Amino acid sequence: MTERRLKNINSISGHSGAIYDVIYNQSFLYTSSADRYVVKWDAKTGEQTNFAVKLEESAYNIAFSETFNILAVGTNNGGIHVIDTEKRAEVRLLKQHKSAIFALTNNPLKNHFYSGDKDGMLCVWNAQNFELLITLPFNCGKIREISIDEKGDHMVICGQDGYIRILETSFFNVIHEFKAHNDGVNCALFDEEVLFTGGKDAYIHKWNWKKEAKLASVPAHNYAIYDLEFINNKENLVSVSFDKSIKLWNKADVSIIERIEFKNKGHRHTVNRLAKINENKIATISDDRLLKIWELTD
Template sequence: MIFSLDKIITGHAGAIYDTIVDDSGFLFTTSADKFIARWNLEKGEQEAFAIKLDHPAYSLALINEDKHLLIGSSRGNVHVIDLEQKQEIKNLAQHKTGVFSLCYNAKKSEFYATDAEGYFSVWSAEDFSLKLILPLNCGKIRSMTLADEGELLILSCQDGTTRILECNFYNEIVTLKSHRMGANVALVKDEVLYTGGKDAYIRLWDWKSEKLIKEVPAHNYAVYDLIDMGDTLVSASFDKTIKVWEPGTLEILQRIDAKSKGHTHTVNSLSKISSTEFISAGDDRKIKLWIKS
């Protein structure tokens, strides 16, 4: 089993920072060119939808059954876009530095934002009111992911910790010293936690007992993203490569680089489309669609 390149989509004039796919199969991207774009993946074309900001945006999230798009800007604003009306309905200005991660919790009807200074905020997805903001004093919080059906939230922090919060009172219940140079990404699969960091390692944890199960030097440089494809995991890195892994054993199954039709620059973002397809994007301004073959 390997992933093969299905198509290349171009259109951005700057590095692509984040990607997200909606339930209809449309892709949203944000770029250093200050545009947020929507793409028809089947046709490999840009839709007649684009948002131009005054500053680049680092993060995206879809909420409320894909009715609203959240955009986290480099200046700290969270823009709320009504996708049916195709207009901004809220500009949330609580954060003062770049919003690096956004996460929607449908079970709680809330969404979360994190920034470059280590602030974590909780917002109502119904009226967009601020419910809570916490200074976690952990440096930049680069990513968030939900676990335990929305009861837990996992934060990947610049100080090298992976922090697990419960989603009722947002108390920190587990703190793992996961990556010496900074934690970048995490996901939970089959009751175990996978983390990727600036130290280029992927680590597998029994997070409940806070014990390290396995670690591999996954890339030459920082691991920037990690997605669960069901029977495999896929990682992306600053080293310009994408790698496919066997869950549990962390045995490498496939390496995708420029010579194998991969990216020529840093790979910033991965997005799962289905169990057989995913998107990659990065500093080479290209969107690549990969399909299992």
């Protein structure tokens, strides 16, 4: 059987600075940029909608609660802007963090937002009223990503110290903590009892996180891996990197299927994040100011 490949079907411009984050929700993509704008795009046409937010600082991370139509935007000064997308108005400005926000995640199954900053501080927020539920200092350096499992019962904190910390999301106790990468951990992705992690060391590791056992280790990129996502009903794994490339993997054995670079319609600069649109489509964003849409083809 021929393995499927990723084809670029749209390349969208509009930001005037590097794009730092991208999320997908109900036919729309939201992006945050060094140009201080958060912009909403039609994922099918690539057209910019009439929703855009201008901030006084660069927006590093964004997260969306579909339940409450709330967009949370984390900035480089530690503020979190809470925006009602129906009213198109900022309803709160949260100032609990004292350093830049590098991780922001919505857990729709618990109605939580999780935020992590440059100093290793984790905050848990009620997604409905943004009451601060708990603050946990991990002193792990920069928290680069907070990922949740399929049931919303666990979260993993990716720390600059190379450790991953897995918490349950009822009382926020750390139930597993182990060294995952020689340098910082930048991203993680749950697959039931399996966890994939991507590091500053350019490796993808595959773990049984409940046993804290490494199942596979792959030198995946030339430089730091910034994001991981499943596609094709979890048959494939996609990674993006500081080395400017996008890679498509066979998930089962973490074997490479395809490497996409600038010469084959990839990005010109660092690829910062990716978002899953559906089982056959993803979006990637880059320091080259472009948002690109990719589709799996036979």
